[in-house]
Amino acid sequence: MSSASLEEFREEVHVWIEQTLPAELRVGLRKDLPKESRRRWISALAERGWIVPDWPVEYGGAGLDRKRAAIVKSELAAFRAPTIRGFGVSMLGPTLLEFGTDEQKREFLPPIARDEVQWCQGYSEPGAGSDLASLQTRAVREGDEYVITGQKIWTSYAHVADWIFCLVRTDPDAPKHDGITFILFPMKQPGVTVSPLKLIDGGADFSQVFFDGARAQAKHVVGPVGGGWTVAKRLLQHERTTDGSSEEGGITGAMKESLVDLVKREVGMEDGALADPTIRQRLAAQEMEKRALGLTMARAMAEARAGQATRDIGSLGKYRWASMVKNEQDIAMLALGTQGLGWSAPGFDERELERTKAWLTTRADSIWGGTNEVQLNVIAKRVLQIPE
């Protein structure tokens, strides 16, 4: 593949986005986009297979090689275009491509690629947080089905999800990592109850989910029965890749005002420098950390492609990413002072309230998907191979 043809491809993608994407949508990750306009854009994107450009065409992707898929993603990012980054696209899809049967791929991947089905993740339980493998939700075989009883927690978007990919215990007598099965089943059925959890940031995007005789089809087990732990860990790697490498650092990219602008406005400038030298140091360190994280993830990917990778960087990326996004909000709060303490208008403007909320929301980033402490354990054990 010549670089000239790649450039032509980039041009083609650019022109298509320019012609198709309405101006009101070119604003990055936001929840308040005009609904109808967004729906039309997403279906146009899906039509081309560009929600998942690297997936095979038969499963709703565009069948692009890595370089072309990266071009699509970078052009979309350059336009700050809305895309789909749900659990289906970023986690279940890649996992099914690797572990799913042909029938499972045909059944589940195309709806994900068209953004028609919302998925949620049934991993954590009240007694199984960092020690995920101690999960107790039971699945008992009954004919062609499994009957599921138990409780999940921290299930994001469970109240809007159509389906769940869930870790269940199929063999309570096996060693704890061996009795686990990865299974898919619908959320909208009598044995499933969703109870939203209100969090410290005032939001309720997470839920507790109760299973009391919920039904799953046996053909919807992904990977071997009792072999779910391997599938589950692989899926978590996709989760870490998604977050550690996201260019704008998730929530921090969606802010109405950049951190640098906020700090300049609040702290003030004297002779071309921030008036507070300590905050200036922290802001510079934060900008450098964000950049270094991006470079490190890019380097890890490039080294993996070139066969030069020595030590896996996934857990380190998640750890540093979580610390980085929290630090950004800590700096914003220092700069805002008591104007960062508002809970609602009046008295506090949009830019202030979004920072207060982000400061609270980002506390979770070092907890979910493996806490910071778990990531450090993983680095020590798996990456550095220090005996336990």
Add this chain to the structure above:
Amino acid sequence: MALTLTEDQLILRDMARSFFDEKSPVERMRTLRDSRDTTGFSHELWKEMGKLGWIGIPFPEAVGGAELGYGELGVVLSECGRVLAPEPFVSTVLLGGNAVLLGGNEPLQKELLPDVCRGERLLSLAFHEHGRFAPHAVETGATRDGDGFRIRGEKRFVLDGHVADQIVTVARTAGGSGDRAGLTLFVVDADAAGLSVQRTELVDGRNAARVTFDDVTVDATRVLGEIDRGADVLDAVFDRATIGLCAEMVGTFEEAFERTLAYLKTREQFGVKIGTFQALRHRAAHMFGGLEFARSVVRDAQSAIDDGRGDVAECASAAKARCSEVANQIGAEAIQMHGGIGMTDEEEIGLFFKRLKAAELTLGDAIYHRNRFAGLRGY
């Protein structure tokens, strides 16, 4: 942006690694230190590196260089850092050599650089007048004297100044100390009348000099760059030197980290390997993070030079701020995790600790470079 090594760079790395393992184990640096060797490094080894083309990596073929990039130079510097080789890359190539390359006219380049590339001419840069790095805080003055200039003042921390053949000297021709404008760079011969050089020993076993200029006369043909606008050259020299020094530091990080990691896996206390303690496991993970992030920003900075990007200054400061932090982190943890044995002169980890501190404080620490980065970013 070259974040990975090319095939050629991998070959160069393997060559350099075997070269240094064979000819320059860490023990050699200790021997040079303890014997109070008058040079402080090996002239012979330096010339061998010249023959291999390593000294000439960043210089054009027209002056005997290999005309390669900082990606390649970084590979060699990292290998130097791994074994603490004290050969004069920083003084002769990164500082003095870059000053001649970036500021010298053709006759000066042709006169000086071919010998530099062969390892037969040593250079240094005399800029420091204070302890903390402050590149424009220069009071050493140069006044017009006929066709030339007369220099008076005193410089410190002139790296390898005791053996340099020429000392590129930063002097003030206008303005006051701290002003960026009004600086001029001169090539001063080591045997010039009025020049006195006093060798000083450093904590890392290397050498710098105190250099006194007592009305040293220099011809106008020995000026690098433009009169009063020497900072244009100097700042670019510091950016490249900083990035090169960071590459050396990454090699030192790697080795200090691997040695400490190996110690955690073998040292036993309370009947178990000390690496089983979570307090140490997490800190080892942090060291790994420091090393990996340093490696990324240094590779990016190297490619900023090699690709002719406009953000070399930002990248240099991002790299040195990072490497200075990591030098502190890995250096301190290496000693702490080695425990009592780490405090002994006999255990080599202390040599790494001392070199890392020296490199941290050379060409600006983390605080300096965060401030500079902020300024470049408009805040």
